[in-house]
Amino acid sequence: MGARAWGVGFTRGPLRAVAxxxxxxxxxxxxxxxxxxxxxxxxxxxxxxxxxxxxRIDRLSRANLNAFGFDPxxxxxxxxxxxxxxxxxxxxxxxxxxxxHIDRVPTEGRALFVANHSGQLPVDGAMxxxxxxxxxxxxxxxxxxxxxxxxxxxxxxxxMSRCGQVVGTPENCRALLEDDEAILVFPEGSAGISKTxxxxxxxxxxxxxxxxxxxxxxxxIIPVAVVGAEEQAxxxxxxxxxxxxxxxxxxxxxxxxxxxxxxxxxxxxxKYHLLFGxxxxxxxxxxxxxxxxxxxxxxxxxxxxxxxxxGLRVRKGVFS
Amino acid sequence: MSQVVLVTGISxxxxxxxxxxxxxxxxxxGIDRRPFPEAPRDVTLYRDDIRSRKxxxxxxxxRIDTVIHLNVMHNPRxxxxxxxxxxxxxxxxxxEHCERYHVQKLIVxxxxxxxxxxPDTQRYLAEDAPLLGxxxxxxxxxxxxxxxxxxxxxxxHPEVETAILRPVHIxxxxxxxxxxxxxxxxxxxxxxxxxxxxxxxxxxxxxxVLAAMTPGARGVFNVAGPPSVPLTxxxxxxxxxxxxxxxxxxxxxxxxMFSAGLWSFPADQLDHLRYSCMVDxxxxxxxxxxxxxxxxxxxxxxxxxxxxxAASRRS
Numbered sequence: 001m002g003a004r005a006w007g008v009g010f011t012r013g014p015l016r017a018v019a020x021x022x023x024x025x026x027x028x029x030x031x032x033x034x035x036x037x038x039x040x041x042x043x044x045x046x047x048x049x050x051x052x053x054x055x056r057i058d059r060l061s062r063a064n065l066n067a068f069g070f071d072p073x074x075x076x077x078x079x080x081x082x083x084x085x086x087x088x089x090x091x092x093x094x095x096x097x098x099x100x101h102i103d104r105v106p107t108e109g110r111a112l113f114v115a116n117h118s119g120q121l122p123v124d125g126a127m128x129x130x131x132x133x134x135x136x137x138x139x140x141x142x143x144x145x146x147x148x149x150x151x152x153x154x155x156x157x158x159x160m161s162r163c164g165q166v167v168g169t170p171e172n173c174r175a176l177l178e179d180d181e182a183i184l185v186f187p188e189g190s191a192g193i194s195k196t197x198x199x200x201x202x203x204x205x206x207x208x209x210x211x212x213x214x215x216x217x218x219x220x221i222i223p224v225a226v227v228g229a230e231e232q233a234x235x236x237x238x239x240x241x242x243x244x245x246x247x248x249x250x251x252x253x254x255x256x257x258x259x260x261x262x263x264x265x266x267x268x269x270x271k272y273h274l275l276f277g278x279x280x281x282x283x284x285x286x287x288x289x290x291x292x293x294x295x296x297x298x299x300x301x302x303x304x305x306x307x308x309x310x311g312l313r314v315r316k317g318v319f320s
Numbered sequence: 321m322s323q324v325v326l327v328t329g330i331s332x333x334x335x336x337x338x339x340x341x342x343x344x345x346x347x348x349x350g351i352d353r354r355p356f357p358e359a360p361r362d363v364t365l366y367r368d369d370i371r372s373r374k375x376x377x378x379x380x381x382x383r384i385d386t387v388i389h390l391n392v393m394h395n396p397r398x399x400x401x402x403x404x405x406x407x408x409x410x411x412x413x414x415x416e417h418c419e420r421y422h423v424q425k426l427i428v429x430x431x432x433x434x435x436x437x438x439p440d441t442q443r444y445l446a447e448d449a450p451l452l453g454x455x456x457x458x459x460x461x462x463x464x465x466x467x468x469x470x471x472x473x474x475x476x477h478p479e480v481e482t483a484i485l486r487p488v489h490i491x492x493x494x495x496x497x498x499x500x501x502x503x504x505x506x507x508x509x510x511x512x513x514x515x516x517x518x519x520x521x522x523x524x525x526x527x528x529v530l531a532a533m534t535p536g537a538r539g540v541f542n543v544a545g546p547p548s549v550p551l552t553x554x555x556x557x558x559x560x561x562x563x564x565x566x567x568x569x570x571x572x573x574x575x576x577m578f579s580a581g582l583w584s585f586p587a588d589q590l591d592h593l594r595y596s597c598m599v600d601x602x603x604x605x606x607x608x609x610x611x612x613x614x615x616x617x618x619x620x621x622x623x624x625x626x627x628x629x630a631a632s633r634r635s
Contacts, residue, residue, distance in 0.1 A: 066547035068616075072443040074516050074550070074596065151439035151595060154512020154567070171442040 044093050048085050056139040057081040064179050073172070074161030075141070083163065084133065091130045095123070095228070097272040099135050100314070104276045107138055110177040110219045111279070113184040114210060116203055116304055117192030119229035120252050120265040122146075124193075124272075128184060128224055129164075131274050143176055144184040147249075170213065177217040184224075185210045187297075194250030196238055200230040201308055203301055208290060211297045216286035223277035223303040227311030231318045232267035273315055275307040322347050325533075326384045328370050328414060329391030330363075331356040333494040334429075338388065338526050339363055349382060351375055352391065370410040379421040386425040386533060389414050392466060394431065394459075395497055407462050408469070415473045418480050425481045427532050429525075430467045432486045432542055433589065434460070437515065437597035444600040447486070447540040456591065471540065483532040485525075487543040488599060489592070491619060492522030497592075500584035502623040507555045508593075510567045514552050515596040520545030521614035531608040544601035545612040545619060551593060557617060559625040567594060 035043070047053075057077050064071045069078055091097050105111075115128060125144040132140045145168030151157040166172050168185065176183050186192060187206040195204060214221050235252035243251035257264035280303065282296045323346050329335050330350030339360065342348050348363045350356065356365055368374045370391050378384075391410060393403045411428075418426050435445045436453030454464035467484065474482040489498035498519065501507065520543060528543045555562045571590055577583035591597075604610045 068547055068549045068553065070516060070548065070550065072548070072598065148440045154510070156512075157439075158512065158514045167440045169440050169442060175443060 040093065044089050047089050047092050050085065050088070053084055053088055053134070054081050056133060057084060059138055060133075060141050064181070071164075072175070073143070073164070073166045074158075075143070075164035076162045077141075079162035080141075080164065083159070084130075087126065087130055088134060091127060091134060094269050095127060095232075095267075095272040097127050097131060097274060099131050100273065100275040100311070102131065102135055102274075102276055104278055105132065105136055105140070105222060106182075106220065106279060107136065107140060108180070110180045110217060111182040111222055112177070112210060112214050112217075112219045113142060113182060113222045113224050114300055114304065115184065115186055115224035115226055116201075116308060117186035117188045118195070118200070118226065119267060120194060120233040120235055120250070120254075121267060122193060123232065123267050124226040124229045125165075125184060125186070127229075127272050128226065128274060132182070140182055142182050142184050145173065145186075147190075170209065173213050174217060177213070177219050190249035194235065194238060194252060196252070197230070197234045197236060201227075201312065203305060203308075206297050206301055208293050208297055211282070211293050211300070212286045215282055215284050215288075215293075215296075218281075218283075220279040220281045221300055222279050223300055223307060225273075225275040225277075225304050225307030225311050227273040227275065227308060227315060228270045228318070229267075229272065232270045233265045235265075270318055271315065271320055273311045275311045277303045277307050323385045324349065324382055325386045325388060326351065326378065326382070327388045327390060328352070328410075329389075330359075330365065332390060333492075334490070334522060334525070335390050337493070337522055338390070338529060341526050341530060346386075349378060349384070351378060369406075371406070371413055375413065376417055379417040379423075384421065384423050386427065387414065387418055387423050388529060389426065389428045392429070392463070394463065395495075403459065404462055407466055411466050411469060415469065419473075419477055423480055425533065425535075426470075426473075426483070427529055428467075428470045428482070428484045429529070430470070430484050430486045431463065432488045432518075432544075432599045433592070433597070434464050434467055434486065435597050435599065436460075437591040437595040439595055441595060441597050443596070444598055445542070446600045447542055447603060453597075474539065481535070481538045483537050484540045485528055485532060485543050485604075486540065486599065487525050487528065488518035488520050488545065490522050490525050491519050492622060494522050495584075497585055497589040499623075501589075502554075502558060502620070504560075504585070506561045506563045507558065508563045508565050508570070509551055509555060510570060510593050511564050513567070513594045514550045515592065515594060516548040516598060517551050517554055517592070517596070518544045518546075518548045518598050519554070519616070519619050520612060521619040524612040524614055527613065528604065528608070528610050531604075531610045534608070537608055539603075539607075541604040541608065542599035542601045543604050543610070544599055545614060546616040548596075548598050549616060554616075554620065557620050558623045560623075 057080055060077055070076050118124060129142040129144055132142045141164050144165045146160055146165050148167055150160055151167060173183055187210050188204040191204040234254050237253040239251040239253055252265055254264040280300060325342055325346045326349045327335055327338060328351050330339055331352035331354040339348055343360045343363050350363055350365045351368055351370055353369050359365055366378055392407050434451040434453040435449055451464045451467060454460035470484050490496055491499045491502055524545050574583060
């Protein structure tokens with residue numbers, strides 16, 4: 001890829017001034033492509049010190065918090081306020097996340113976000129969650145469902161629970177939807193996130209649990225497509241034996257593995273596109289046979305597939 | 321004629337506390353192997369094992385209206401045949417006596433630890449949640465079985481009004497895991513873990529037991545105090561220094577120290593320093609009109625700062 005992929009878009013030239021003046025409310029010009037090192041650093045500092053980020057956390061609903069500012073799952077807006085500037089730096093300047101159709105996201109009431117999963121490390125979930133905090137009006141907290149072994153990891157357990165993430169058991173999902181929260185699930189699970197590069201943007205088998213949950217709780221489903229995450233870590237081969245040995249769901253070998261070892265799965269600065277679909281409402285018996293529930297699941301899967309295709313069409317390159 | 325209340329395990333710290341609340345308004349009988357030197361005069365104390373024949377004599381000779389069963393070993397130093405038999409056989413006998421001698425009311429103090437703290441523990445467990453806390457230790461299994469025994473009794477004998485209370489971590493003068501933990505001069509926390517905790521003051525547990533004595537109160541009740549808060553916040557509010565320990569090193573070491581009597585925090589409650597286990601107490605608030613009187617700072621008051629070592633020697 002040439003200069004075009006690395007450093008164009010409306011962040012450079014006369015269009016940038018227009019974009020700036022048009023000022024999409026909170027969102028400034030998208031991305032840092034093609035700025036000098038000093039300018040880039042200045043912008044990172046600006047995001048880091050941006051008081052508006054804290055203000056947006058203050059505007060989040062505090063309905064389900066107890067007297068000490070914690071919700072039943074350990075989520076704490078005060079903690080989130082402290083870490084969000086760092087996440088925002090990654091969101092705006094490293095992955096330069098661009099959202100599409102975020103106006104389709106319901107700003108209140110229960111909602112089940114369903115997204116494709118990719119990128120070896122679960123950055124996609126973090127970026128979807130951050131987009132609702134930084135780019136949605138009014139901001140909203142999204143509760144991502146994580147694997148059961150995450151709380152067994154030191155520090156990760158505290159970080160994930162304080163930021164509002166929850167272990168993805170059916171009981172927890174039900175409790176959150178009951179409280180009219182928005183939750184995020186990846187029905188592909190680890191099959192999606194650890195797939196090799198040759199299967200990029202191919203949706204893996206979807207679990208049916210999320211659909212039964214949506215039917216039971218009468219929660220609208222918001223399909224989300226993440227475009228860009230597939231290229232953040234290029235897995236050439238999934239070394240299953242090694243994965244079993246260390247107890248991980250996958251052991252991806254990337255082009256950077258010979259150089260960096262296990263750190264080869266760290267994400268490269270790809271550009272993220274997040275595409276939100278129209279909310280879908282399904283009615284039916286949550287305990288119905290797989291065949292009938294499967295039809296609804298395929299409907300959601302097709303919606304996500306459509307959004308992925310749209311994202312691949314609108315993006316100019318992997319890094320821009 | 322005042323009601324006759326039999327308290328098993330009356331000489332424990334919690335039994336004594338409860339007696340002080342009860343003896344003016346009720347006729348209190350007590351059974352315990354341990355002495356209760358400063359017992360109020362109007363309390364009749366039987367120094368017996370609850371498994372002995374004499375215990376049945378107490379039931380036979382008095383018309384007992386209410387039995388409050390506290391005589392359960394929650395944190396024995398060595399877990400062996402002794403504690404197992406004491407807890408299960410003793411409780412079974414008490415249940416049989418309650419049935420045979422037409423006791424109207426039975427209150428059992430179980431614990432919310434039975435739900436078990438694990439990485440995927442669901443949040444705000446209701447009374448019907450599975451009791452998974454027994455998978456780690458023999459004692460845990462016994463306590464789960466004990467709770468089940470009483471629940472079965474509740475269903476099989478509707479003529480006895482049975483209330484099973486499952487309070488969260490009780491803190492105060494009692495000698496249980498959480499209180500012993502808070503009495504340590506330096507509070508150990510696990511590196512990289514900060515679970516949410518629910519604490520309840522012992523006086524509030526007393527109030528819950530008294531609330532459960534009202535006619536009509538039956539079933540299983542989770543009892544909780546002030547809202548849940550992270551462990552580090554609890555430590556901060558006690559004003560004591562905190563020691564950060566990696567859990568891999570911590571677990572085996574603590575188990576040894578506990579069984580050797582060098583350490584007063586029971587090792588099987590280690591999971592509660594790592595994972596959250598919180599209960600939904602809406603049922604007790606709604607049906608028994610119970611509201612905890614002590615807020616978090618009042619609950620932690622006895623453990624505040626102080627000279628290191630002074631408090632921990634007691635245990």
